[in-house]
Amino acid sequence: MFELLATDSNSKARRGRLTTAHGVIETPAFMPVGTQGTVKAVSPRELRELRAQIILGNTYHLFVRPGLDAVRHFGGLHRFMNWDGPILTDSGGYQIFSLARIRKITEEGAHFQNHLDGTPTFISPEIAIEIQATLGGDVAMVLDECPPWPCEREYAARSLELTTRWAERSKVAFENRKSKIENCPQLLFGIVQGATFPELRREAAEAIVAIGFDGYAIGGVSVGEPEPEMMAAVEKSEPFLPNDKPRYAMGLGTPPQMLELIARGIDLFDCVLPTRLARNGTAFTASGTLNLKNAEFALDKSPIEEGCACPACREFIRGYIRHLVKAEEILGLRLITLHNLHFYLELMKRARAAIETKTFDRFRRDFVAGYGQTTDSHR
Amino acid sequence: MFELLATDSNSKARRGRLTTAHGVIETPAFMPVGTQGTVKAVSPRELRELRAQIILGNTYHLFVRPGLDAVRHFGGLHRFMNWDGPILTDSGGYQIFSLARIRKITEEGAHFQNHLDGTPTFISPEIAIEIQATLGGDVAMVLDECPPWPCEREYAARSLELTTRWAERSKVAFENRKSKIENCPQLLFGIVQGATFPELRREAAEAIVAIGFDGYAIGGVSVGEPEPEMMAAVEKSEPFLPNDKPRYAMGLGTPPQMLELIARGIDLFDCVLPTRLARNGTAFTASGTLNLKNAEFALDKSPIEEGCACPACREFIRGYIRHLVKAEEILGLRLITLHNLHFYLELMKRARAAIETKTFDRFRRDFVAGYGQTTDSHR
Numbered sequence: 001m002f003e004l005l006a007t008d009s010n011s012k013a014r015r016g017r018l019t020t021a022h023g024v025i026e027t028p029a030f031m032p033v034g035t036q037g038t039v040k041a042v043s044p045r046e047l048r049e050l051r052a053q054i055i056l057g058n059t060y061h062l063f064v065r066p067g068l069d070a071v072r073h074f075g076g077l078h079r080f081m082n083w084d085g086p087i088l089t090d091s092g093g094y095q096i097f098s099l100a101r102i103r104k105i106t107e108e109g110a111h112f113q114n115h116l117d118g119t120p121t122f123i124s125p126e127i128a129i130e131i132q133a134t135l136g137g138d139v140a141m142v143l144d145e146c147p148p149w150p151c152e153r154e155y156a157a158r159s160l161e162l163t164t165r166w167a168e169r170s171k172v173a174f175e176n177r178k179s180k181i182e183n184c185p186q187l188l189f190g191i192v193q194g195a196t197f198p199e200l201r202r203e204a205a206e207a208i209v210a211i212g213f214d215g216y217a218i219g220g221v222s223v224g225e226p227e228p229e230m231m232a233a234v235e236k237s238e239p240f241l242p243n244d245k246p247r248y249a250m251g252l253g254t255p256p257q258m259l260e261l262i263a264r265g266i267d268l269f270d271c272v273l274p275t276r277l278a279r280n281g282t283a284f285t286a287s288g289t290l291n292l293k294n295a296e297f298a299l300d301k302s303p304i305e306e307g308c309a310c311p312a313c314r315e316f317i318r319g320y321i322r323h324l325v326k327a328e329e330i331l332g333l334r335l336i337t338l339h340n341l342h343f344y345l346e347l348m349k350r351a352r353a354a355i356e357t358k359t360f361d362r363f364r365r366d367f368v369a370g371y372g373q374t375t376d377s378h379r
Numbered sequence: 380m381f382e383l384l385a386t387d388s389n390s391k392a393r394r395g396r397l398t399t400a401h402g403v404i405e406t407p408a409f410m411p412v413g414t415q416g417t418v419k420a421v422s423p424r425e426l427r428e429l430r431a432q433i434i435l436g437n438t439y440h441l442f443v444r445p446g447l448d449a450v451r452h453f454g455g456l457h458r459f460m461n462w463d464g465p466i467l468t469d470s471g472g473y474q475i476f477s478l479a480r481i482r483k484i485t486e487e488g489a490h491f492q493n494h495l496d497g498t499p500t501f502i503s504p505e506i507a508i509e510i511q512a513t514l515g516g517d518v519a520m521v522l523d524e525c526p527p528w529p530c531e532r533e534y535a536a537r538s539l540e541l542t543t544r545w546a547e548r549s550k551v552a553f554e555n556r557k558s559k560i561e562n563c564p565q566l567l568f569g570i571v572q573g574a575t576f577p578e579l580r581r582e583a584a585e586a587i588v589a590i591g592f593d594g595y596a597i598g599g600v601s602v603g604e605p606e607p608e609m610m611a612a613v614e615k616s617e618p619f620l621p622n623d624k625p626r627y628a629m630g631l632g633t634p635p636q637m638l639e640l641i642a643r644g645i646d647l648f649d650c651v652l653p654t655r656l657a658r659n660g661t662a663f664t665a666s667g668t669l670n671l672k673n674a675e676f677a678l679d680k681s682p683i684e685e686g687c688a689c690p691a692c693r694e695f696i697r698g699y700i701r702h703l704v705k706a707e708e709i710l711g712l713r714l715i716t717l718h719n720l721h722f723y724l725e726l727m728k729r730a731r732a733a734i735e736t737k738t739f740d741r742f743r744r745d746f747v748a749g750y751g752q753t754t755d756s757h758r
Binding site: 070311 | 415416420421423424444453460677680694695698703705710712714
C-alpha cells in the first residue's frame with residue numbers, strides 16, 4: 001500500500017507512494033478539504049486539472065447532511081460528488097467536539113446534538129467505521145477524542161487512554177467488516193493524541209502502532225496551540241511511527257509549516273486555509289499572503305503571482321480579481337481558490353522533486369526564508 | 380454589419396448575422412448578463428464552452444465600480460475581464476432609474492447619487508457615449524428614460540420626446556467621436572420607448588429610425604407590465620423598424636416569451652433570469668422551471684434535464700445538486716447557472732435552426748405548449 005521511494009539525508013523528509021482503490025498518491029501530498037461533498041467553490045473537473053491527488057471528506061458534515069441514507073442510495077461519496085480519485089474521510093470526531101453540542105462522552109462513544117437541527121445522535125468507534133464504509137472513502141480514520149489546547153496533563157492522559165481503547169475497537173470493527181466483504185480495499189489510519197506532553201505522545205504512538213494501522217495520523221494539532229508546541233507534538237510522536245506507513249498531520253498547515261513538517265517525517269496534509277482564506281480575498285504567494293482587497297492592487301496589471309501557471313494567473317490580473325472580490329462576485333473567490341489550491345499542490349510537487357534530487361533541505365530553507373510572514377495555524 | 384439570412388413564412392421570425400469588432404453573432408441570440416464585469420458565478424472560459432456569442436456589460440455598475448479610470452487603465456472591458464468575444468454595453472439609464480437615488484432629470488441629463496456610496500453624479504447622452512467608448516463594448520446603447528409601469532399617457536409622451544432628443548444628441552456625440560478616431564468599429568443602437576401606448580410606440584419608433592442607428596432596441600418592457608402589454612409594446616413598435624437592422628428586446632425574457640418575441644421579429648435578448656434564478660436553486664427545463672431545493676429531488680439520480688449536454692447534466696445528478704444548494708455550497712449555484720445559460724443559448728440555437736428549416740412556427744408552438752408554467756417577466 002505504501003512504498004518509500006527516497007529519503008532526505010539532512011532531514012526526515014520522505015518521498016513515498018500510497019496506493020489506494022481510486023488511485024496512487026505521490027507523497028508528500030496535500031489533500032484539499034471537501035467538507036460537504038465539495039471542495040468549496042471548486043468542481044471535480046477543476047480539481048483534476050489542478051492535479052489534486054486525493055481530497056478529504058468530512059464524515060460529520062456528510063452524516064448530518066445529506067445523511068447516510070442518501071449517500072448510500074447514490075452509491076457512495078465518489079459517485080455522489082462525481083470525484084473518481086482517492087478520498088480520505090475523517091472520523092467525524094473533530095467536528096463532533098468543535099461544532100456539535102456534546103451531551104456526554106462515555107466509554108461507549110459520544111452523545112451529541114448536531115449543529116444544524118439539534119438531532120440527538122450517538123457515535124461510537126464501531127459506528128464511525130460503519131459510516132465511513134458507507135461513504136466509501138479510500139482511507140478511513142479511527143474515532144478519537146481530540147483534547148483542546150491548553151489541556152491539563154491528567155485530562156490528556158485519560159483522553160489518550162480512551163482514544164486508544166476506541167482505536168482498538170475501531171480496528172476490530174474494521175477487520176470484522178473486511179472479513180465479511182470480498183475485495184474491500186479501504187485503508188484505516190490510527191490517530192496519535194497526547195496533547196503537548198512528550199511522554200504522552202510517545203505512549204500514544206506506541207499504543208496505536210501496537211494495534212497496527214495502514215497509516216498514522218498525528219491529531220490534536222492545529223487546535224490553537226503555538227507553532228513550537230505543534231512542531232514538538234509531531235517531533236515527539238514521529239520517532240515511534242513505523243517507516244513503512246504513511247504519516248498524516250491533521251488540519252495543517254501554512255506553506256512553511258508543511259515544509260517544516262515534511263522535514264519532520266510527515267507525508268500527508270489537509271487544511272482549509274487555501275480555500276477559506278480565498279473566500280476572504282487572501283492569496284498565497286512565495287513571499288507570503290496577499291489580501292487582494294487592498295487598495296494597492298486596484299490598478300495592478302500583474303497576475304496574483306508572476307510565473308504561476310494556475311488558471312487564475314494564466315488569464316486574470318490582480319486589478320480585476322480585486323474588483324471581483326470588492327464587488328462580492330463569486331468568480332473572484334473562485335479564482336483565488338484555484339490559485340491557492342494550485343499553490344499548495346505545487347509546493348508539494350516541488351517538495352517531492354527536492355527530496356528526489358536530495359535538495360530538500362535547501363529548498364525548505366529558501367522557501368521559508370522567502371515566505372517572510374508570521375505563520376499561524378488554522379484548521 | 381447585419382445580414383438577414385432567412386425569414387419565417389408563418390411569423391416575423393428572422394435568422395440573421397450581426398458582425399462586430401470582436402466576432403459574429405448568429406441571431407436570434409441571447410446575451411448573458413455580465414453586470415459587474417462578470418457573468419455571475421461563470422468564468423469567461425465557461426462562457427466560451429457554452430458558446431455564448433455575446434455578453435452584456437452594465438455601464439452603470441462598471442461606472443460606479445471599479446470606475447472608468449480603472450477600466451481605461453486596464454485597456455477596456457474586454458481586457459479587464461479577459462473576454463475576447465462581443466460585448467454590448469447598456470447606457471446605464473435603466474439602472475440610474477431603478478437603483479440609484481435620482482436627484483433631478485433635466486433636459487441636459489440625469490443627476491443621481493449612486494447606490495453604493497451616494498457619490499453625486501451627472502450623466503448626459505454625450506457622457507453615456509463617452510463612458511461606453513471607454514468600456515469599449517462592440518455595441519453601445521443610447522441613454523434613454525425608461526418610464527415605469529403603469530404610467531400616464533402624458534408622462535409617457537413627454538418622456539418619449541426627451542428620449543428622442545437624447546437619442547439625437549447621442550448620435551451626434553457618437554458620430555463626432557467616430558470622426559476623430561480611425562477604425563472605430565463600435566455600433567450604436569437606438570431605443571424605442573412609448574410605454575404601453577400603441578401610437579406612442581409608433582411615434583417613438585419612427586423618430587428613432589429617422590435618426591438612424593445600427594440597431595434598434597425596444598425598451599420600457601420587462602418593467603412589471605403584464606405579458607400581453609409587453610407583447611403589444613413589441614408588436615406596435617416592430618412594424619416601423621427597418622428590416623436590415625437587428626432588433627433587441629431589452630431585459631427579456633422567459634423561454635416562451637423569447638420564442639414569442641422571435642415570432643414578432645426580435646433578434647436579440649438579454650435577461651438575468653437564467654443566472655439569478657440559478658442562485659436561488661431554480662433550473663430551466665423544457666417542461667418549465669424546477670426548484671431544486673424541493674425535497675422531491677433529494678434522492679433523484681437523474682440529471683437536471685434528461686438529454687441535456689450542459690456541463691452540469693453531463694456530470695452531476697439532481698440529488699447532489701440539491702444537496703449543494705441546501706448546504707449553500709457555491710458549486711451548486713455554479714452548476715445550475717451553467718445549466719440555465721446552456722438552456723437559454725441552446726433554445727436560441729434551436730430557434731435559429733428552425734427558422735432556417737422553415738419549421739419555426741411548429742417549434743415555437745410545441746415548445747410553448749410543453750413548457751406549461753405561468754410565465755413571468757423579470758429584468
